[in-house]
Amino acid sequence: MSTVKLANVSKKFPNGFELFKDLNLSINDEHINFVVGRSGVGKTTLLQIMVGLQRPTAGRVMVNNVDIAGFNHAEMLHYRQYVGLVTQNSSLVLDRTVYENVAMPLWIAGLREADIRHRVDASLRIVGMSDAKHYSPTRLSSGERQRVSIARAIVHRPKLLVADEPTGNFDRELALEVLSLFDLFAERNTIVVIATHDPNLVANAKRVYKLENGEISDLQPTSSIAE
């Protein structure tokens, strides 16, 4: 079983603002892990620490018992090649086509062009964006861009899938569809972490963690339903 464990993680910004102190969290690949909390509570920061885009001021970030907080720059980059990332504001390259955007992780991995085509097509089909293959992201709606982002996050079959408000611009139906897609990954031993403040999304969730005042609490399924 794959796990991510945060042990006594603190984060203090250079301006002196301390977001969390001695945070402890343990998640695994059994179910989708939701991180909920009000805006500005530190969800994005927490996810960034997990994928190595930010370093904790103190504490350890154990991924399968390896402390990634101790990685150097090159190791961190290599680590990130195994991570699928859906950022809060979709970070697509606007002067590349949708296809090229989704192909980027596979170019980094150096796959054969034929395999890349195959996989990119499959990913775009899953998120329902096949028709937009040759479009520029500039002409897509924000929901569509988000779907392309998701396609890019899954195209290289990541070991850790981290999504920051992936369904922010989706209607309920589409949001649930994306959720069942993420469920598939969780079933296939990918650790899935989703940050959201969409109550609909976590209605049937099995693992929900709530960030509040720099502390994280494990919301039991029963209590999350009760809320």
Added chain:
Amino acid sequence: MARVGSFPWQDDGREGRGSLARIRLRSVKESLEHLCRHPFVTFFVWLLMGIALSQPAGLWLVQHNIHVVMKEISQDTGLTVWFMRGTGSADIDTTAQSITASGSVKAVTVITAEQALDEFRAASGFNEELAALDSNPLPALLVIELESATSHEALAKLVEGLEQSPHIESVDADTDWMTQLGRMQRISIRLVWILGALFGTGIIFVSVAAVRFAMDSRFEELRVNLLLGASNRFLRRPFNYCGLFYGFGGGVVGAAIVVLALHAIKKPLQELAGSYGGNIEFLAMDYVFCTLLIVVGSALGLLGALQVTHVQMRKDRYLSRMG
């Protein structure tokens, strides 16, 4: 328990064999695409680099050719010794023998007054007129062929000795201009080095500027690639190839400039050299020279690119942050 130097996941071999070759090929393709996307930039970079390369290269060619011509002339260098009219053949032979004995002489040919007259007669066709003369108006002469290694000093000494002989009217040895030419050659070699260093630095700077522009124009892509875990090497590679191709194109343009310039000055030069009856062909302006020019250009272009990609990747703004 933290495993030091380990990785959370097993390498699943998804990259497969030949992935590095494919990544390289893609980088080449991307850099060529960049060159095509900005044709004016590419054109001016090639032109600038070509002009910069052509300066030292052209000068080197000119000085090299002067050097070769000089060597050839100095191989032909000889002295012409004009005897007083009426000098007896015995005195001529003695002089010829003493010159031969002095060393540094390859051959001494005696042309007697009669032979000179015969030659003149044959060449001019003034048969009757010459027959009417009661005495031979031409002096006897010695044509001395010197060893090619003869130094200017040795030559000067030989001339001085000959001029003291009472039978000798004059000695022709035009060595001064060769000394001057030798000096000029030394100056121009030094100039080639200076120009080479200056323009070489210029080429590197052009490459730096052009590759920086390329990186800036693809900044978003670099940032997202970093987000996706691309290594520094992966990110730098297409831009390094860019520098290489800029330099390569500059080398081609430089070689073309030199070829065209030499072609343009060939005719007047031939007229100038007409008195030697030579047909001027520029030496060393061949495939080897052109290839060398292209290799040097490519190397300088790559050098600039390596420098700028290294520096740029260390800048904070290229370090990853989330969108």
